[in-house]
Amino acid sequence: MTDRPGLSKGEMEVARVLWSLGRASVRQVHEAFPPDREIDFATVQTYLRRLETKGYVTGEIQGRTRVYTPCVQPQSVIRESIHDFVDRLFGGETLPLVRQLIEEGDVSTDELAELRRLITRLEKQRKPEGQ
Amino acid sequence: MTDRPGLSKGEMEVARVLWSLGRASVRQVHEAFPPDREIDFATVQTYLRRLETKGYVTGEIQGRTRVYTPCVQPQSVIRESIHDFVDRLFGGETLPLVRQLIEEGDVSTDELAELRRLITRLEKQRKPEGQ
């Protein structure tokens, strides 16, 4: 598929922040980290540099500071990561994961209802004869 | 929680095979790999050794060969991995992952139906007054 090298744990962490900011300097990314997540400015800097060499973001000097912009949709990365994860843990089968997720009590009752609606919608969409 | 170091990609791969076998020698694990997955005997051996030092399996010499047995439930490992994954990609929120999984078309129509039943069951279970 896409030939980018995958993201490591830490890189993903930084990438997520950058996605949420859309476009930011190292400092902005650093400051956007949750306060309980202690991480050095230089570490963030390193991650951004690595993200750039891996082709996930682009950086351009803006005055005196380098400003980074994501150049890969989070959607793609997330999709790829999920795929990889499902492969590794469930041999590629999606259902067991979904089952585990909703059985393990991590999904609230409200969310269950929402899921049901989603399923209904999907079913309708797949079998358009219903009329 | 549990203080085992996490499993790497490759370790997970081997662990999954061992779980499926229940108890096996290096060779048996090696042979249980899908044929298209080329991996050296010695590599499997290394992984099993690492799994042992990480505390996921125990090995004992049985005659001339070392036989490994899982000593951690796959359930636990899977649960922990999922937790970690959800944290990393979705900041701890389960629903977005579930949504992505079933929207992305990775779930067949039959499976959708099964999911619906599962949801119904869970809902019933959570609100026992119904009736």
Next chain:
DNA sequence: ACCTTACACGTACAGTTGTACTTGGTCAAG
């Protein structure tokens, strides 16, 4: 008794990851 096969165990080694220090330069305040 000798060769072959199979394995345990130690060792290797480059690539990745997490984490950060260091050096050298720029801007702004005194």
Next chain:
DNA sequence: CTTGACCAAGTACAACTGTACGTGTAAGGT
């Protein structure tokens, strides 16, 4: 001009990973 804050970019480095080779040894076939 001098000092301090701030930053880019290079370098560091141990731990972890993926992958496997080498050595020694025991067991079975001939």
